[in-house]
Amino acid sequence: MGVRERRAREKRYLRQEILDAASELFVKEGFENVSMRRIADRIEYSPTTIYLYFKDKAELLESICQETFSKLMQRLSKILEQPGDPIARLKRGLLAYIEFGLENPHHYRSTFMTPIPEGFDAEKYIKPESAGIQAFDFLRRCVYDCIAAGKFKSKDAELASQTLWAGMHGVTSLLITHSHFPWVDRKRLLHGVVDTLVAGLQVHEE
């Protein structure tokens, strides 16, 4: 009776092997520059085998991105449970988000910079960005804390969170797509954006 289980284990293994091969190629060359045939070559299976494990190329990509973004969640949750000044915690979270995006440009691009492909009723509309929504929840909680501590001008946590997300996404995505633009020193830019945004939300103390 262990046969069935061994089979399942093997299936899971091959599935992971596909994910790993595809991920490596995507990271190196970008989603749209990697064909199903090349992934198949790498794992030494026929191209169509991949379709036994993933519905299509998009689902394969999605699985990979979810894998990657779970790492971001880990980082963010660690930051969230740290004690101390909520503003400092917020800033640390924002920076972590940006840095994560810059470390994983292709994954970031796929999940946040690619339009949802038209057919998006019900599940499709919520699932592809579930990683993003989770990350956004972390952000919102940080913002709640800041508001609760009376640090912010407005009590509208939703607006503040979305504003912050927009700012974060802006730097991250611009640095990814326009890496050859004459940016100021990267560290200064990142801190500049984070500090400006948070300062803009904060109450002018003194």
Place this chain on the structure above:
Amino acid sequence: MGVRERRAREKRYLRQEILDAASELFVKEGFENVSMRRIADRIEYSPTTIYLYFKDKAELLESICQETFSKLMQRLSKILEQPGDPIARLKRGLLAYIEFGLENPHHYRSTFMTPIPEGFDAEKYIKPESAGIQAFDFLRRCVYDCIAAGKFKSKDAELASQTLWAGMHGVTSLLITHSHFPWVDRKRLLHGVVDTLVAGLQVHEE
């Protein structure tokens, strides 16, 4: 001798016809969902004819985007020459940028949200974003004015401009790619982002 000129005129006309057809299709369905063959069908020429006028699909796209972005330049330059409070002028310019992006999502996506395709020595590296660089110059000049008027905390115009651009690009691109996210009221969001960013740069007056 007028023959040569008539021919040139006809060539220019067909070139424009290609641009128009392609632009319309791109706007409606997005760059990657429109094939050269479909563009050719629409103007009732063979697909390869397009290649007599444009080096490849990318150059065709680039021409279209430049056409579109020149409209943005016009809007921005009008705002720039308005007299009055430099802060108000800056805010108006930022909003115009965002609104333009939202009005032309496909063009915006193509010029600002698509990575430069690897081969980018010398010209390639500066040309594709020349539209963007021009727009950025407008922004920088607005920022200069604000600094000159003593409105900003820091005197670093470059950092301030890049920070602002990042913020603008963030809202714009997120609204384009994630239009189904539960955003707060759009107008409030846009003003929220603009106000927060500018407030974050401004000196805390009282």
Place this chain on the structure above:
DNA sequence: GGCCTAAATTAACAGTGTTAAGTAAGTGAG
């Protein structure tokens, strides 16, 4: 050993951007 199911493969389709070779038309010279 034969059967059956599951997994993986081959072949094919319809489409893509792009290039090389070929064709038709209109101009200028003899």
Place this chain on the structure above:
DNA sequence: CTCACTTACTTAACACTGTTAATTTAGGCC
């Protein structure tokens, strides 16, 4: 008027792409 030549355009083809249907291969069970 005719021949050569240039220019504009088309046809055919290449090397890909994601994906599907039909087929083959392999492994466990009776």
